[in-house]
Amino acid sequence: MPVDTNSANRTDASQTLNGLETLLRHEGSAPRYTSYPPANFFTEDPTAIATDLIQASNMADSRALSLYFHIPFCPRRCLFCGCHTEVGRSGAFINAYMETISLEFDLLAKQIDRTRPVAQIHFGGGTPNAVPLHYLGELIAKIRETFRVEPDAEIALECDPGLVLRPQLEQLRTVGFNRVSFGIQDVNLKVLEAVNRKSSRLPIPELVGTARDLGFTGINLDLICGLPLQTESSFRESVEAVIAAGPDRISLFPYAHVPWIKGHQTALEALPSPGTVDRLRMALEARDTLQAAGYEAIGMDHYARPGDELSVAKREGTLRRNFQGYAPPRAGQIHALGASAISQLESGYLQNEKDLERYIARVRNGELPLVGGYRMRVEDKAARDVINALLCQGTADVPALIAGYGLSEEWEADYRLGSLERLAPYLADDLVTEHNGVVRVTDAGFPLSRRIAAAFDPLTVSTAASATPRYSKTF
Ligand code: SF4
Structure with a gap:
């Protein structure tokens, strides 16, 4: 994937009053995406x-x-x-x-x-x-x-x-x-x-x-x-x-x-x-x-x-x-x-007991002290690649990233369409660009990277509207 080393490296546009107002209009909570899924x-x-x-x-x-x-x-x-x-x-x-x-x-x-x-x-x-x-x-x-x-x-x-x-x-x-x-x-x-x-x-x-x-x-x-x-x-x-x-x-x-x-x-x-x-x-x-x-x-x-x-x-x-x-x-x-x-891990996540006494007791009992986990579906791996590319490089060639996973044409079309719909408010304010499926976070939009990445997260979509806040604010 081509890498734009200048992307997200300047903040002059967002320092203006207009820039700040635009960012504030889109402010909200989003996962930190240190993992996908969160x-x-x-x-x-x-x-x-x-x-x-x-x-x-x-x-x-x-x-x-x-x-x-x-x-x-x-x-x-x-x-x-x-x-x-x-x-x-x-x-x-x-x-x-x-x-x-x-x-x-x-x-x-x-x-x-x-x-x-x-x-x-x-x-x-x-x-x-x-x-x-x-x-x-x-x-x-x-x-x-x-x-x-x-x-x-x-x-x-x-x-x-x-x-x-x-x-x-x-x-x-x-x-x-x-x-x-x-x-x-x-x-x-x-x-x-x-x-x-x-x-x-x-x-x-x-x-x-x-x-x-x-x-x-x-x-x-x-x-x-x-x-x-x-x-x-x-x-x-x-x-x-x-x-x-x-x-x-x-x-x-x-x-x-x-x-x-x-x-x-x-x-x-x-x-x-x-x-x-x-x-x-x-x-x-x-x-x-x-x-x-x-x-x-x-x-x-x-x-x-x-x-x-x-x-x-x-x-x-x-x-x-x-x-x-x-x-x-x-x-x-x-x-x-x-x-x-x-x-x-490549195919999923495993979480240990949080309670210290239970953690110690289970290990001393000779068992791995696991309490939760997640097995990645192929669809999750495709979304993970897109989100990681956006957060690491500031740009994602969405069709190229998901192509290698052998997903159905229908899933790919739904994923791209749904993501684009969620991306529309950011596109309208030039916080992100999209051309033939290549998405690029603009210099003005980088403070909203997590929110923009969330547009490509089909799992969190259903929980984002929850009355209970689940993620921290982006800034
Ligand atoms: S932030 Fe403070 S309390 Fe929390 S882990 Fe670090 S040192 Fe400990």
Whole structure:
């Protein structure tokens, strides 16, 4: 597929008053599409499909293996948090969990073809750097004993910088990590205090510099746009502060307010927060600032230096969407371990128990602790390809993408017609173009990428009109 590297890289059109008004007219909720279908569809009985899905993953063309470990513990709860995590668990309980996740690995490894190469090992949460780090090292060592880990495999973790000093980074390097992501979120102390988050223990340039000195690559800093007490000028300072630190990647997520799922977020409603227009302006200005500073826009909310693996994948048209956001093609299929973790396989999804006690009990009983799943139909794979192309490259050749799936002419015609009907409001406002089935998100339309992608999602159509909001707003 031809790749337009200039697509979605400028925001000048949308900075005008008309541009903002147009975007606001189309504002609304949409899935983040870190998976297709979104996770609320993973309701099938996993016992009926797990073996098939894991075997199919062994047989898939893309045999590379990614392993994700979910560490659902944090020392304190950030009030904006949308993750599956718990605070206040005892050290003994955390140790029991870490020993259990190792047992789960043993159970899962029996079903995975041992000749598959491991391209990526990722620890997320939660706060992986808040648990005794020897457990992480022991898991990495066990993976190396069990599978062939690629020499250039990415071994990464998400870190709370409020806990990080140089000795911890040294220990993480020693046990095998080579990539790290720090959740900065904001640098304004009042904002951080309002959301119950601590600032980085090290000055951010020193944090990044130390990680780099120790040999970490692909160093990422996260920011969140739309938190209480943020203003355009305070957020500008946060963006400038992370740029000044010189990371390889910067993620700029819109705050996802979903109090119907995460009740603790309700506490933030009492605080003054930037409105929709302010949030949009902040995100657009940040995008321009990041690009002016030499970072390339990767999809909707990630930025990377031109030489970074993500930027290369974007330019080459091989970027992929997954639960970690965006990934290079070598990331492969993800087998996920730990409570609430979701395996993202070629033919479907498998989700683990969310309840920690049940998770531990089931693994110790010798069973994979699955609670939900989804077997991809051919139609889902076709829609997934279109949505991923739009979110990763900003353009999708719809007929070409769905042609290889052997679907009926009738299904293809219905899919294209239905999608075009849903796309019509965006076409009318030049937020997207369509020519002979090739859809391209315009520079003005990129903030609405998720809404535009939803036009090609036949499963969510029926739930979008539900009275209960199910997805976060796009900005
Ligand atoms: S550190 Fe991360 S996972 Fe933990 S509460 Fe804060 S945002 Fe949530």
